[in-house]
Amino acid sequence: MSLAVTLPGLALKNPVMPASGCFGFGKEYSQFFDLNELGAIIVKAATGEARYGNPTPRVAETSSGMLNAIGLQNPGVDNIIADELPFLSRFDTPVIANIAGSTVEEYVKVAETLNKSNDLSAIELNISCPNVKEGGVQFGTDPELAKEVTYKVKQASNYPVYVKLSPNVTNITTMAKAVVDAGADGLSMINTLTGMQINLKKRAPIIANKTGGLSGPAIKPVAIRMIYEVRQALSDIPIIGMGGIMTAEDVLEFLLAGANAVAVGTANFQNPHACPEIIAELPGILSKYGFESVEEAIGKGHVHG
Amino acid sequence: MSLAVTLPGLALKNPVMPASGCFGFGKEYSQFFDLNELGAIIVKAATGEARYGNPTPRVAETSSGMLNAIGLQNPGVDNIIADELPFLSRFDTPVIANIAGSTVEEYVKVAETLNKSNDLSAIELNISCPNVKEGGVQFGTDPELAKEVTYKVKQASNYPVYVKLSPNVTNITTMAKAVVDAGADGLSMINTLTGMQINLKKRAPIIANKTGGLSGPAIKPVAIRMIYEVRQALSDIPIIGMGGIMTAEDVLEFLLAGANAVAVGTANFQNPHACPEIIAELPGILSKYGFESVEEAIGKGHVHG
Amino acid sequence: MITKQSLEINSHIQIAEDTFEVVLQSSLSKELKPGQFVHIQLPGHMLRRPVSIANVNPEAETFTMIFKIFGEGTRNLSKYQAGEFLDVILPCGTHYPIEDLSLEHALLVGGGIGVPPLYYLGTKLKEKGVKVTSVLGFQSASHVFYEEKFQQLGETFIATNDGTYGQKGFVTDIISKLDKPIDYYFSCGPTPMLQAVTSQLADQKGYISLEERMGCGVGTCYACVVPLKADPSKNKKICKDGPVFPANEVNLA
Amino acid sequence: MITKQSLEINSHIQIAEDTFEVVLQSSLSKELKPGQFVHIQLPGHMLRRPVSIANVNPEAETFTMIFKIFGEGTRNLSKYQAGEFLDVILPCGTHYPIEDLSLEHALLVGGGIGVPPLYYLGTKLKEKGVKVTSVLGFQSASHVFYEEKFQQLGETFIATNDGTYGQKGFVTDIISKLDKPIDYYFSCGPTPMLQAVTSQLADQKGYISLEERMGCGVGTCYACVVPLKADPSKNKKICKDGPVFPANEVNLA
């Protein structure tokens, strides 16, 4: 049973990696398990300067999901390169940086700065963070802006660029095509759906930022649908799929929909062992459903007509 | 404790009504409880001619939700007027027809035909049904088309028109403004989010139509966010809110977000007594959170800044 | 009348591999007819699960259902114990209309989880003095259940897919060797089996019971339709117009 | 080291209105320090629930937690029984650094569900020979718990919001009448109480323990931050850098 998958810049021993923002920079979860077990690691978003993020509360629980509005808190790209990435370099696991910004210039600057690090294998271009007032989300919902930022980051970066798409759009295929046209090496989808929960006692949104990003199993059907649609339209583009993965069965569902690899986000909070447990169960699940490798399952859920 | 709410064409004794497509034409659930208890009843979509709908399977279960792709099966507007609506006229509960179509002409024809019925109080214009191949969803995602169909139906109908919005859009406020500009008397939101689930054994989407509409508590945060946003932008437009309501607390959350009344969909399938039980609990929940009437709670979850 | 009840579990035992027999207490038991089903709410699940009525004890006011673990919902159901309660909508759907049929010899053809409703039907037929022959298909020996009970109703043949018990093969293999004159057949099981049985017995009168993914289970949501043979542009609801249909009424293709 | 364990419940009893005391068996018990918390998974809930450690029995390898029903998660937790298991991440967060402090007389100030961690702290202080005075605030008489246990640690004053027990009013009303010389205060409770206490005791050294809605509980998600007084553009994570902070370090406004 081969779990290996090869994507631009990423020779993965298995297709499972923690999702950006749900694993910090790896240190905390390295107390729970050996990070060598992971297919790859996508770290928390990096911006040009350190960001404080949004006021608290920043999270809320929903039915089969959660809302978050962290607001891209991070120590800034320079500190990430200096203080965070070296720790991860000791593992035999590719690291993907997630980059964010308020302006095209900031994105480009972060991408350029990351070229200095030798601890990376790829970049995930987060054009879809719904929790920052300026920038962020417009890039993810306007195909022209998405094209521009993708093109410029691609020019600036020495690494393969995976563009992370927002699900908060009328037409996901249009967005996917736009960034692929602009040179994206792959796609990462989906980021969170914008949502809100209201505190009945306080008569106000629970999240201080009012809206937050909905993640977890609640959004899995939307993620599967979008990946399926994009895979129908773009048969060759590498896709890292995510949104509500909790089990190895979920991973297989994403592979069938057309993902080449997957990321696990919210599940880490419920179970810090989520990633290694899913990886351990994957071979059994693949063979239960008649597959001999991960590669074999990719896109096999598509029917024609 | 007053539960009454007055909306264009609708003097509701309480703000709770079953959602379109989740209550048929009332007969089956009238075996479980007295339909007089309901604030109103929104019946299944009517099209110009009888529609067979999509192939089966038409439903699937998801985490805290379900997918459906019924495909607007209905006996056609003439049969609905002749065979279905008269049964409901014996109850002291306003009836709202839900109209759908593939072309502007079909919508207009259905609206005109419904003028013949004396058993209605309002029309819900479903421009957002994601489960029919032609028509349906484009009206719900293109502001210009939405405007046109709203305007023409409004011209054709003797009844107040509530336009039911699709959540599958980048900007819900743009859609809301478009239909309000075109004369909508109110909004109904949200319809289902487009989703998919894949059957691992069959290696194909479970729903025969491939995609289906996601409903239930999973989507509640998206519904609350969209209603909140539209209420911020349009302070006076009546809104019937829906999406994942299971309890009287959920109803209050929708009222706080800005809904004037609410519809309960998927919950009916889990509990045929869902609507009357929610109505019975509503006064207690309102007073627990310090409200003396439904009207008082509407929009009270908004904070400024 | 259809009702939602909270029903106490009187007994809950495993009777075959992954297969459980549950006896529930309900004041409505005596009204339940063969072919009807109940619609069960399980915590953590959005949709109810339909399960057929496998027997009724009108004096004790209990009824029996038999289910097999298929996915998460039935796995959840398998963990219940006697004394716990289930939230159930009942009775759902139509029944085998045996009161209206002139019957001397009935053939019951069941496959897997299609077997349970036929047992209740068989007891009712026997009460009426009808001769009953049963042909039951299971995956393998470990899945066989209720064989003796069916034998008490009349001659009973078992087929298993892998030949570990009874005859190796399908119910149709057995039926082709039966040369008993029957008036009606009654069949319940997976759709491929029903397709095979209805074409094999095309010139016999019969009733079949169908399965489909359900939403409401009471006829409001149009989830569970089956096209009509006479006019495939029309359909019927399995939860309300069915699950029992005259064999030639619906289009299984 | 922080670990996820499945812990058996040794006892689970109600000790006041809506308030439960749970004793859990864990091989890590003896490593748990006052001020730390555990992060509990409850079925059907996406996020874990943080609950403080209220006491430890190192010989029995058990620890105690005390919680109040607040919403669905704690309601769910209240239904567990001895013999059942809980999925727990432990130990989480920092502790009151009493080993490093030169202490003769400590003031404990707790409000509601902020009281439990102070009990474990008090036992440790007493072990060290520190004199302990406790001021505890509750909603009303029916919510009071552990009064006698605190009295065994030292002088204990109770305030209730509605005056149904002890002194009517807030913990600050009692503190203002105390004129005991204390070295340090240790406080845990709702943020408004902490604000009042920290400003009332602004010229005393002290430690406070904070609450915030959490995601991971281990420091990866940045959900649970609190701004620093020195530079409110910087913040610390309550789950990892806290929940215990020097009283003047963080900005509660």
Ligand SMILES: Cc1cc2nc3c(=O)[nH]c(=O)nc-3n(C[C@H](O)[C@H](O)[C@H](O)COP(=O)(O)OP(=O)(O)OC[C@H]3O[C@@H](n4cnc5c(N)ncnc54)[C@H](O)[C@@H]3O)c2cc1C
């Ligand atoms: C009228 C009727 C009578 C039935 N009687 C019995 C019986 O007596 N004994 C028995 O073991 N089973 C019976 N079934 C099948 C039983 O309902 C399914 O096995 C069960 O719903 C599977 O649920 P799950 O959660 O285990 O599976 P999952 O696959 O996790 O279920 C997911 C969803 O699919 C639906 N679903 C999956 N398979 C079926 C199916 N075959 N039919 C209908 N819905 C399905 C579930 O209800 C649920 O909504 C009957 C079905 C119908 C329609």
Ligand SMILES: Cc1cc2nc3c(=O)[nH]c(=O)nc-3n(C[C@H](O)[C@H](O)[C@H](O)COP(=O)(O)OP(=O)(O)OC[C@H]3O[C@@H](n4cnc5c(N)ncnc54)[C@H](O)[C@@H]3O)c2cc1C
């Ligand atoms: C470090 C720490 C220690 C705690 N120790 C105790 C204790 O010893 N005893 C006790 O009774 N309570 C304690 N709490 C508070 C307890 O965590 C909350 O009462 C509980 O999470 C509420 O969950 P719920 O499901 O009942 O409420 P809900 O409102 O339904 O919870 C919804 C979400 O909000 C979060 N939430 C709600 N209130 C709080 C809160 N006050 N603090 C943190 N998260 C919250 C929940 O964790 C959950 O994610 C502590 C909190 C923290 C942060």
Ligand SMILES: Cc1cc2nc3c(=O)[nH]c(=O)nc-3n(C[C@H](O)[C@H](O)[C@H](O)COP(=O)(O)O)c2cc1C
């Ligand atoms: C607390 C939290 C923080 C997140 N931060 C980021 C981030 O910094 N960058 C990013 O691209 N996505 C971020 N995400 C989105 C996740 O990477 C992922 O796309 C999303 O949560 C869906 O996956 P899931 O359902 O498995 O969590 C964050 C999600 C959560 C829950």
Ligand SMILES: Cc1cc2nc3c(=O)[nH]c(=O)nc-3n(C[C@H](O)[C@H](O)[C@H](O)COP(=O)(O)O)c2cc1C
């Ligand atoms: C089975 C099913 C059928 C539906 N049919 C219709 C319909 O005919 N017309 C319509 O406007 N909405 C239809 N809807 C959408 C609901 O009216 C409602 O907007 C949606 O389900 C969200 O509410 P809920 O989460 O409470 O179900 C249907 C929903 C379901 C689940």
Ligand code: FES
């Ligand atoms: S399940 Fe709803 S109509 Fe049959």
Ligand code: FES
């Ligand atoms: S809860 Fe995740 S960082 Fe504190």
